[in-house]
Amino acid sequence: MSDDHCPYGGRILHVDLSVGRVHCEKTRNYSKRWIGGRAVNTWMLLNRIAPGTLWNEPENILAFGVGALVGTLASGACRMSVDTLNVYNNALGSANVGGFFGAELKFAGYDNLIITGKAEKPVYLHISDSKVDICDAAIIWGKDTWETERTLRAFHGDQRLRIAAIGPAGENGVYQSCIICDRSAAAGGCGCGAVMGSKNLKAIAVRGKKSIPIAQPDDFIRALEREISHISKWEHITQIRRKGFYGALGGRADSKSWEEGYRPVRNGQDDSWDPDKIQQISEEYFQRFRTGTRACFSCPVSCKPLVRVDEGEYTVEGEGWWNNSANAFCTKIDSVRLDAAIFAHQMCNRLGLDIDNAGQAIAWAFECFEKGIITKEDTDGLSLEWGNHDAMITLLDQIARRKGLGEVLARGTVRAAKILGGGSESFALHVKKQDSLDGVRINKGWGFGVVLSPVGGRHLRGSLGGFWMRKEAVNSYDGVPHALWHSHNKKNLQDCLGLCSYIYGQTIDDWVSLFQAASGSKCTAEQLLIIGVREANLEKAFNTLHGNFTRRDDYPCRRYYHEPVKSGRFRGERIDHVMWEQMLDGYYGLYGWDIETGLQTREGLCSIEMEDVADLLGQYCRLIENRR
Numbered sequence: 135m136s137d138d139h140c141p142y143g144g145r146i147l148h149v150d151l152s153v154g155r156v157h158c159e160k161t162r163n164y165s166k167r168w169i170g171g172r173a174v175n176t177w178m179l180l181n182r183i184a185p186g187t188l189w190n191e192p193e194n195i196l197a198f199g200v201g202a203l204v205g206t207l208a209s210g211a212c213r214m215s216v217d218t219l220n221v222y223n224n225a226l227g228s229a230n231v232g233g234f235f236g237a238e239l240k241f242a243g244y245d246n247l248i249i250t251g252k253a254e255k256p257v258y259l260h261i262s263d264s265k266v267d268i269c270d271a272a273i274i275w276g277k278d279t280w281e282t283e284r285t286l287r288a289f290h291g292d293q294r295l296r297i298a299a300i301g302p303a304g305e306n307g308v309y310q311s312c313i314i315c316d317r318s319a320a321a322g323g324c325g326c327g328a329v330m331g332s333k334n335l336k337a338i339a340v341r342g343k344k345s346i347p348i349a350q351p352d353d354f355i356r357a358l359e360r361e362i363s364h365i366s367k368w369e370h371i372t373q374i375r376r377k378g379f380y381g382a383l384g385g386r387a388d389s390k391s392w393e394e395g396y397r398p399v400r401n402g403q404d405d406s407w408d409p410d411k412i413q414q415i416s417e418e419y420f421q422r423f424r425t426g427t428r429a430c431f432s433c434p435v436s437c438k439p440l441v442r443v444d445e446g447e448y449t450v451e452g453e454g455w456w457n458n459s460a461n462a463f464c465t466k467i468d469s470v471r472l473d474a475a476i477f478a479h480q481m482c483n484r485l486g487l488d489i490d491n492a493g494q495a496i497a498w499a500f501e502c503f504e505k506g507i508i509t510k511e512d513t514d515g516l517s518l519e520w521g522n523h524d525a526m527i528t529l530l531d532q533i534a535r536r537k538g539l540g541e542v543l544a545r546g547t548v549r550a551a552k553i554l555g556g557g558s559e560s561f562a563l564h565v566k567k568q569d570s571l572d573g574v575r576i577n578k579g580w581g582f583g584v585v586l587s588p589v590g591g592r593h594l595r596g597s598l599g600g601f602w603m604r605k606e607a608v609n610s611y612d613g614v615p616h617a618l619w620h621s622h623n624k625k626n627l628q629d630c631l632g633l634c635s636y637i638y639g640q641t642i643d644d645w646v647s648l649f650q651a652a653s654g655s656k657c658t659a660e661q662l663l664i665i666g667v668r669e670a671n672l673e674k675a676f677n678t679l680h681g682n683f684t685r686r687d688d689y690p691c692r693r694y695y696h697e698p699v700k701s702g703r704f705r706g707e708r709i710d711h712v713m714w715e716q717m718l719d720g721y722y723g724l725y726g727w728d729i730e731t732g733l734q735t736r737e738g739l740c741s742i743e744m745e746d747v748a749d750l751l752g753q754y755c756r757l758i759e760n761r762r
Contacts, residue, residue, distance in 0.1 A: 135567055141206055141652040142170070143240040147266065149259065151333055152192055152251030159654035161245045169649075170202035171667055172215035172228065172629040173742065176672040179217055179226075180747070185679045185754060187326070189219035189227070190307070190332040198247040198298075198338075201632015204431075205240040205346040206354070208648045209361055210634030211238055212431040214321075220589065221309050221325030222546055222568040225681025228589045229312070230629055232430040234317030237307045238296035241342025250471035253334040258299075258301050260290065261340040271336040272429035278302065278484040279314040286339045289362050291381055300327040303484025303534040307331055308544040310491040310533060310569075312564030314483055318438070319430070322488035324568065325593045357647035365434060365639040377417065378427045378439035379636060384457035385417035391457065393703050395576025397465045400495040400520060402563050402693055405573040406702025407465050414470040415460055423476055428453055430634065437636050441476050448477035455479055458571055462493025467500050467526055474523035478530060485534040490592075495543040495550065496529050498562055498569075505554040514538050563691050565591030566683065572597075574694050576704045579614045582717055584619065584648045585690050588673040594635060595625065601621035615720030623666030630665060668742055670725065674734055675747050678756045685732030726759040735759075 138144070142165060145158040164174045175197040185191045196218045203211040214236030220227030239247065242263050256271035273289060274282045283297040296316065303311035304327030311327030312320045321327075330336075348354050365371065373382035384391040391397065392412050395405040413419065423443055429436035442451040448471075448554065455476060463475035482489045502519035516525045516539070532540025543551045547562040547569050549758040563570050565584065570591030574581025583597025597618070624642065628635065631645060646659045677683045689695060690709065698708040719729050726738020735758040739748040751757035 139165070140347040140349040140654055141203060143200070143205075143243045143245045143344070143346070145243050146174075146246040146247045146248060147244045148250075149266070149268070150251045151249065151253040151257065151268065151335060154268055156268070161191075165202070165245070168669075169630040169662075170245055171199045171204075171213070171632050172217065172230070172626070173665060173669045173672065175199040175217035176226075176228075176669060176676060178246070178248055180672055180676050180679075180750070183680070187219065187680075189221045189224055189329055191510065192250065192252040192333070194219050194250075194329060195334075196326070196329050196335075198249075200236045200240045200245050201247075201630060203648060203652060204632035205237045206348065206648075206652055207358055207432055208633065209358075209365055209432065209434050209651075210430070210637035210641065211632050212433060213629060213632045213634055214239070214315075215629055216313060216321040216326050218324070218326060218329045219680065220568065221328050222548070222564075223566050223590060223681050224297065225566065225590075225677040226588055227324030227326060227329070227682060228595065228673075229321035229323050230594065231313070231315050231319050231321040233296075233316035234431045235296045235298050235315040235319070235340065236632065237431040238239070238340045238342050240346065241344050242340055243342065245346050246559060247338070249333065249335065251333065256299060256334045256336050258286070258335065258337040258339060261338065261342075263342055263344065274299075274336050275305065276302070279486050280317055280484050282337050283317060286337065290339065292341055293404065295339045295341050297337055297339050299486070300330050300335075301484060301534065303486045304328055304331035305336070306534065306544070308487070308534060308536065309546045310495060310544065311486050311490050313489040314486050318483050320483070323491060324589055327486050327488075346410055346456060348652050350651045354648065354651035357644065357651050361640060361648065362434065362646040364641060365637060368639040370638070371435065375427060375436050377421070378424065378455070378554055379437040380455055380457055381417045381420065381424065385420055385460070387413050387416035389420055395573040395699070395704065395707075396457070396580065397461045398466050398467050398497075398563070398571075398573045399698055401466060401501040401561060402573060403501070404700040404702075405704070406699065407575055411470050415464045415472045415475070419472060420455070423472070430437055431602075433634065433637070435637055441480070443473045443476055446473055448473045450480045452480035452483060453457045454483065457743060458490055460573060462489045463523075463526060466493055466497035466548070467522070468520040469523045469526065470521070471523040474527060474531045477581040478527060483525070483531055485530070487530065487534055491546070491569045492530060492533055494563060494569035494571055495533065495547050496526055498547040498550070498558070499529065499539065501561055502554060502556075502558050505557070507554055507558050508539070512539060561693050563693060565691065566681070566687050568592075570691065574690050575699055575709055576707055578611050578709075578713075579618060580584075581690065581694075581709070582614050582714075582721075583618050583621065586622075586688055586721065588670070588677060597621070610684075610708070611717060615717050615724060619721060619724040622670055623663055626666035626669040627662055630669065664742060667725070671734065671742065671747065674725075674727070675751055678733060678751065679754060683732070685718065685722075688732060689714070731758065733758050
């Protein structure tokens, strides 16, 4: 391997906001075992956060980890992991974000950014290659994420600064808050924005001018050409470049995604929606608002739509619209006003709100109103009737600013239900206390993955992989544990490498060839995939120590576990409890975890050379020494 430690920036930047201290250590201290990105973050969290630490305490860590291939020409090599304590359950909080920020951080020479402490007053980080400054944030505190980016670029006289920022939601400690990079790329879920706000850290502005060293450039180019050849053969590549992800795939009126249970209707009361309503928010209608598409760093696909609503009460222009945008702002509240939903999406980008968690809290509030648990006296006159898009817009702003009903909803539905009572707990849709965006009753592999996600109900960290989009997988339990085990491990590796999940056509062999050439190593596919298995075990150990999770936490919420689908092709479909138990047994067994408790075993951890993690769990009596 080259002395430049290919293909890394080479340093891990540590910032202690409490004392204003900055120091670096070498990436090579960790990369040989963990490659990079998410796994290095998780290792830091597991070894440096004491059990019992709360998410809003200065001792919590906010870690940014750039994937090993980010900054190279590898397709979709733009992803950065953000890891911390989860505000919903104090276990693992993890998000993954694209755009350009991660690559810029690496160009500045940093593979990971580890932030601890809490500043006395609002600050932001300004990183320019080796120069790191902790700056007064008075000029941007209170501003939304778009205004923050514009202000910092003007202040520093550099329009190429890349910004990761929180909006009012993060400043106010809202559980649904996220971190926004490049105006529209969200590190969503788990309340990462609230953690950043709790540290009085408003933004990170970075500019880097270094190049990324490649050990074997000729081999890397050949591997890249093979990869591009595979991607170009993907059947939807032309359409997704022209229409974006929603337009090419899930948004078409004839897409099977409308009937296979991914899109909850009226807060998950049903998983099937009226075809006439589907038509009104489908690609066929959405195309009038799309002005083009935009790509993230090193992306050959360009799946992010540029949108503009130029007439009516919801005029807006911005980036991004996804399948789950339609879920959050249309199906969940039974609204067909696509212009209002697009406005809501862009509003969340500016406020720093995660669309999935915010949309779920609002859908729950609508059902509370339907059942009389909430009245107009509680909503300052708002009528939360199904389909009321105006009320949805108002609630988004109230949540971000913790005003009115938003003060309750800003804590997530599990806590809000405890406050309101009246039976509202029974339809609070969550996984491990985090609001859940997906239906799980029809596509059993998808649903099992969502529930087994280590970060609580996030599908990009749960049910990822084309297997579960195939026709034969819908409504079937066959082969679920093994396929999901493989999918989770593959996704873990993907995040360590920093590759995007939307670059279809790639193979693991492509990843191996690219990493071999970039790093100069002789690793095999099996050696890389074992890193995915180890990362799964790192996260499991963290959740055991900080969230006290066991087998009892690996079940769907009450509604999804007990109530059937009410209409459509899969009317009457429900989760088979016996099959669910068998799937848990099978999944735990593949990782070597204890079937009865769901805890890790010394035998399983030692088989993948994680004796140190076994010893750590043993110190807290959270390890099964001898598997039953």
